[in-house]
Amino acid sequence: MSEMLTKPVKRRDFLGIVTIGTFAVAMAAALAGILRFFRPTVFSELSKKYKIGKPGGFPLGEVRVPPGRSVYVFHDESGFYAISSRCTHLGCIVKRGHDEFLCPCHGSRFKLNGDVISGAATRALDWYDVSMAPDGQLVVDEGKKVKKGTVFFA
Ligand code: FES
Structure with a gap:
């Protein structure tokens, strides 16, 4: 365990983690946009x-x-x-x-x-x-x- 903490992360592994993380955030944002599309955007207004x-x-x-x-x-x-x-x-x-x-x-x-x-x-x-x-x-x-x-x- 302590070996994992002290062992330096290879550049290739670091870039892979950043790429996967960026992709996950982009997918979450896209999914949130899609789900928001289905929410009604009707504004209730008092009748005159x-x-x-x-x-x-x-x-x-x-x-x-x-x-x-x-x-x-x-x-x-x-x-x-x-x-x-x-x-x-x-x-x-x-x-x-x-x-x-x-x-x-x-x-x-x-x-x-x-x-x-x-x-x-x-x-x-x-x-x-x-x-x-x-x-x-x-x-x-x-x-x-x-x-x-x-x-x-x-
Ligand atoms: S809003 Fe300007 S005087 Fe009433």
Whole structure:
């Protein structure tokens, strides 16, 4: 045993070991690439159209942010409406203050109807369609922009 440790490796043996090792690593990388090919590369994305519950569970005066969404949904005397919380400047999420939305990124300010008050943003916040599903639940469709002031009355 000690003879093996002290015996120098011949140049030819060393090159053979390096060649086999390199080949094994290349084969492992190729196999990993092949196996990765069979893995699905589908990205799950939230649907832009989603339910937010029945109108009866959404009290007058409440403002709701559906979980994981960038939308404020309002319920006032006129009905239900949804305004994007994505700033029209560079897309930061605006925070709702007492009577305005404020963008924390560059200071844009918006009225509660989405109109620009001041700041870097030059365009009003988007309004999205609100409707009712056959099961009686309110539906917000972020894929369907509507004119400011478009309200769903239930
Ligand atoms: S992203 Fe809102 S002001 Fe720039």
